[in-house]
Amino acid sequence: MKLNSAPRKSFRREGEDKRREDLIAATLECVAERGLAGATVREIALRADVTAGLIRYYFPTKDELIGAAYRAVMNRMTVQASDALKNAENDPRARLAAFVKANLGQPIMDPYNLSLWAGFITLVHADPAMAMAHRDGYLAFRDELEALIREALLAAEKPALPNHTRRHAIAVNAIIDGLWLEGCLAGDIFADGELADTGITAIEAVLGISLKAEGGAT
Amino acid sequence: MKLNSAPRKSFRREGEDKRREDLIAATLECVAERGLAGATVREIALRADVTAGLIRYYFPTKDELIGAAYRAVMNRMTVQASDALKNAENDPRARLAAFVKANLGQPIMDPYNLSLWAGFITLVHADPAMAMAHRDGYLAFRDELEALIREALLAAEKPALPNHTRRHAIAVNAIIDGLWLEGCLAGDIFADGELADTGITAIEAVLGISLKAEGGAT
DNA sequence: AGTGTATTTATACGCTTGCATAATTAGATC
């Protein structure tokens, strides 16, 4: 005789897209707060205000949910960086500067994003599918950067040979990544905008051009 | 009635130091191959050719073993970088170059170093004591770098004002970190020594001095 | 050789995990 049995959880039916987004968002919360290990199906379900079983309804396996969450983060970051380009001026040098500033400021340079990124890195090594997704993202980012660099060099009437721009892209990417890391890890010990300024100055030195002045009008 | 019971595993007694080192080494192997999640007590014990129970004899808890492994890697990395300085020439510019090369080559630039580091970012995020230790390590590294930079600038007869060297240290640190990251994540898509060369070239540009030539003899 | 003990193995327990599946229900359709 079952007395006082807890009432079954009430629920609403949601569209497939909404649910997937919610589940991914809940996953990211977990990863950011307690690392990948903290992202259990039960905890994720709790955050999404859903029972654990539902996860499997939308994602055949947990790995697929994790993978989707990872892609979502990477996509969000690249989209945010690209958005900065859309609102930027026409001069290629200004565009490169805007791109750098966007990556070295809020909301991209944020401990939350680093936590997410670090949490997923572990997976990138273990899971080949993850590794490929990561490499694609990295190369896409670097290619975009290389294009920006080439145009900036040309605008400054400097040579832009492919093997040079490749090297430049690797170096500039490193500067951005490295400063992003420093900012995420210890943002409070830097003045506001200091890292972005430092990055732009360093990149100007590496490329041998100015990113601020209109410069070189014939 | 128990027939054919498997014989008890034979073993040798080892010194405490040896066993701890072996267990740490086994832990690092696990992390290197399958990430932190793959470093289970049973797998670690298997690699160390020991049964799982022994781990607890030397490390009260698994977290302590992981922590010891983390410290071992970090310590090894800083020692390796410092060793490179000891065997380096006397010229400050050559010393800085050697420091950079050491950090951007084997064995420091290695996927499992990144794996461990990334795995611990989560922990650093959660535990304030860990966070402080981590920050101290970062600042110590950057201070060492700043000292190297100051001496290199002076050797090149360039001004080395504190607020300049600070900025330079931040930028150079970013270049090293960023390239280290790129190399750890996708070392195979770079030619041998390419990242170290790229780093030195970029740093030369940022500092405005050459790290190769003896230069500036009055 | 015998004894003692620190080291190591072996076994088991409680918990959590991801996944499977049955039971329910919200909301559209007629």
Next chain:
DNA sequence: GATCTAATTATGCAAGCGTATAAATACACT
């Protein structure tokens, strides 16, 4: 408003986890 179906909950399971603890054994000492 009855019906039907897809979305959701609820329950259970087998495997793996870290840890605790008892039993065995290698080795130093006498």
